[in-house]
Amino acid sequence: MRRLWLPGGLVLLVVLVALAAPLLGLPDPIRQDVARRLAGPMPGSPLGRDEFGRDVLSRLVWGARASLTVAFASAAIACVVGTLLGLLGGWFRGLGEFFAVRSMDVLLCFPPVLLALLVVTLLGPGSGTLILVLAALYLPGFVRVTWAEVLSARSHDYVEAVRALGAPTHRILLRTVLPNIAGPVLVQLSLAVASAVVLESGLSFLGLGVVPPEPSWGLMIRGARGTMAQAPLLLLWPCLALSLTILAMNLLCDALRDAADPRTAPAAPPRWVDRLLPGLLPPPRADAVLSMQGLTIEIVTPRGTIRPVEDVSLSVRAGETLAVVGESGSGKSLTALAAMGLLPPAARPVAGAAWFQGRDLLRLEEAEHRRLRGSAIAMVFQDPMSSLNPVHRIGDQVAEAIRAHQPLSARAARARAVDLLRRTGIADPDRRARAFPHELSGGMRQRVMIAMAIANRPALLIADEPTTALDVTVQAQILDLLAGLQRETGMALVFITHNLGVVAEIADRVTVLYAGQVVEEGTVAEVFGAPLHPYTAALLAAVPEGDGMAAGIPGTVPPPQDLPPGCRFAPRCPHAAPACDAPQLLAERAGRAVRCTRADELALAA
Numbered sequence: 168m169r170r171l172w173l174p175g176g177l178v179l180l181v182v183l184v185a186l187a188a189p190l191l192g193l194p195d196p197i198r199q200d201v202a203r204r205l206a207g208p209m210p211g212s213p214l215g216r217d218e219f220g221r222d223v224l225s226r227l228v229w230g231a232r233a234s235l236t237v238a239f240a241s242a243a244i245a246c247v248v249g250t251l252l253g254l255l256g257g258w259f260r261g262l263g264e265f266f267a268v269r270s271m272d273v274l275l276c277f278p279p280v281l282l283a284l285l286v287v288t289l290l291g292p293g294s295g296t297l298i299l300v301l302a303a304l305y306l307p308g309f310v311r312v313t314w315a316e317v318l319s320a321r322s323h324d325y326v327e328a329v330r331a332l333g334a335p336t337h338r339i340l341l342r343t344v345l346p347n348i349a350g351p352v353l354v355q356l357s358l359a360v361a362s363a364v365v366l367e368s369g370l371s372f373l374g375l376g377v378v379p380p381e382p383s384w385g386l387m388i389r390g391a392r393g394t395m396a397q398a399p400l401l402l403l404w405p406c407l408a409l410s411l412t413i414l415a416m417n418l419l420c421d422a423l424r425d426a427a428d429p430r431t432a433p434a435a436p437p438r439w440v441d442r443l444l445p446g447l448l449p450p451p452r453a454d455a456v457l458s459m460q461g462l463t464i465e466i467v468t469p470r471g472t473i474r475p476v477e478d479v480s481l482s483v484r485a486g487e488t489l490a491v492v493g494e495s496g497s498g499k500s501l502t503a504l505a506a507m508g509l510l511p512p513a514a515r516p517v518a519g520a521a522w523f524q525g526r527d528l529l530r531l532e533e534a535e536h537r538r539l540r541g542s543a544i545a546m547v548f549q550d551p552m553s554s555l556n557p558v559h560r561i562g563d564q565v566a567e568a569i570r571a572h573q574p575l576s577a578r579a580a581r582a583r584a585v586d587l588l589r590r591t592g593i594a595d596p597d598r599r600a601r602a603f604p605h606e607l608s609g610g611m612r613q614r615v616m617i618a619m620a621i622a623n624r625p626a627l628l629i630a631d632e633p634t635t636a637l638d639v640t641v642q643a644q645i646l647d648l649l650a651g652l653q654r655e656t657g658m659a660l661v662f663i664t665h666n667l668g669v670v671a672e673i674a675d676r677v678t679v680l681y682a683g684q685v686v687e688e689g690t691v692a693e694v695f696g697a698p699l700h701p702y703t704a705a706l707l708a709a710v711p712e713g714d715g716m717a718a719g720i721p722g723t724v725p726p727p728q729d730l731p732p733g734c735r736f737a738p739r740c741p742h743a744a745p746a747c748d749a750p751q752l753l754a755e756r757a758g759r760a761v762r763c764t765r766a767d768e769l770a771l772a773a
């Protein structure tokens with residue numbers, strides 16, 4: 168909301184000054200005084216007089232009334248009518264869509280000045296005519312933007328979910344679709360208001376808008392043009408007023424768009440102690456490639472600040488594989504994105520440190536982070552299809568990843584790209600390099616993503632569920648490939664997954680996350696052999712063995728805004744007791760870490 172203050176204040180100031188014009192005691196903006204023609208600043212006329220001896224300040228303030236009335240009224244009419252037509256056309260499709268969208272195409276065929284001439288001829292010049300012309304000119308923009316956004320929004324799951332609940336159409340459109348398309352519509356509104364102020368000036372300048380002697384900024388510019396040589400300042404004042412108003416409107420609409428979308432809300436600033444006393448941050452583990460300690464991520468939402476990741480510590484050494492496991496919503500991916508410097512705009516790390524090669528990744532400038540990404544640290548995502556550019560050939564994309572960090576010629580980079588494709592097990596790499604992503608299988612696309620990730624020999628590779636979208640055979644091949652590459656290059660590997668079968672196959676150590684916190688950490692052999700935390704035990708029990716059925720974990724991970732006050736796993740834990748009502752701390756137990764007050768007791772009972 169704070170981002171609204173400055174632009175909102177500016178726009179409010181301009182509007183208030185324009186509205187208060189009759190109360191300001193300014194000279195009559197129409198009264199001529201030829202004896203003082205083009206006079207400079209003088210008592211009672213701080214901006215001087217124009218070519219007819221009229222007070223410039225008074226005309227500027229009264230002119231704002233005409234210019235802003237035309238701009239706001241025309242943009243508002245176009246916005247309301249256009250959004251309504253676009254909403255209905257995009258939602259109902261069919262004939263409504265045809266008439267709403269095609270009639271706008273016809274309207275767009277008219278050149279603006281020709282349309283203005285036509286309407287002025289029919290209705291006569293004046294502010295009302297101008298509002299009508301401008302509203303007609305901006306209408307197609309609103310219809311098309313809204314229509315395209317509704318077409319995209321109607322296929323989203325959240326819209327389907329509301330439809331499945333049986334909500335009436337008007338409620339879906341107003342409560343679900345409209346808030347989600349408000350951003351682009353507001354941007355269009357800011358453009359329309361700014362453009363209407365300029366067009367009002369232009370059309371008034373041509374004699375098609377506000378009728379003299381009524382003042383408007385356009386008429387002031389028109390009048391000042393003839394006396395530019397003798398009194399250049401006469402041109403400056405209306406142009407300045409015009410530019411400032413347009414700038415303020417653009418800023419206001421941008422701020423409104425951000426305020427309407429909670430995903431772009433700014434996160435809370437870092438704690439003052441982290442900012443002022445960075446020496447208090449925990450030091451890195453000496454032998455770790457990545458040493459993350461106490462990471463806490465906050466997101467500001469309209470309903471308050473949430474912490475989807477809290478006090479997460481993990482570390483991985485060169486040549487080692489650390490598996491980070493947990494169900495959806497446990498904070499695995501956010502933790503990885505924080506290390507990559509790729510957190511969404513609304514999320515911000517507010518505490519902790521992530522040491523990598525002597526630098527804290529959480530406090531790096533974006534330029535520094537960009538230099539590290541793709542070279543020293545690389546990441547492989549879950550869905551290779553959406554991570555690869557569909558219109559570029561595979562070889563070009565791998566070559567581009569190499570050239571982003573190495574000064575190689577296009578030919579050398581391409582040869583290197585083919586070699587990388589071969590190393591990742593792609594048969595006939597020369598031919599495959601010329602293929603587009605859609606011509607490859609899912610497994611091959613993931614191999615391409617891995618080739619891009621290792622192109623610059625990273626010290627750390629973060630793989631975020633890289634095998635989830637693949638079938639079991641291809642999954643095993645990709646795991647073999649990653650293990651082979653790791654042996655070859657000695658890179659550290661952080662493997663994010665919810666699949667404990669994969670962890671047993673590939674990882675040396677495992678960190679278990681639940682509801683944004685580490686609940687258990689240790690070597691795979693220890694943790695899988697004798698889990699200390701009931702959640703780890705439940706995850707292991709959920710892995711199907713042989714032909715047996717997996718036992719699912721009852722309940723779901725609580726959302727960050729609705730966490731239990733004590734142990735976060737308590738509502739699902741079969742061992743919950745009164746002692747679990749207190750917040751749980753991560754405690755060392757025989758070289759492992761566990762967040763459960765009853766861990767010893769349960770281990771003895773087992």
Ligand code: SF4
Nearest residue numbers: 734737740743747763
């Ligand atoms: S603290 Fe209590 S509720 Fe939480 S995991 Fe341990 S036994 Fe279960």
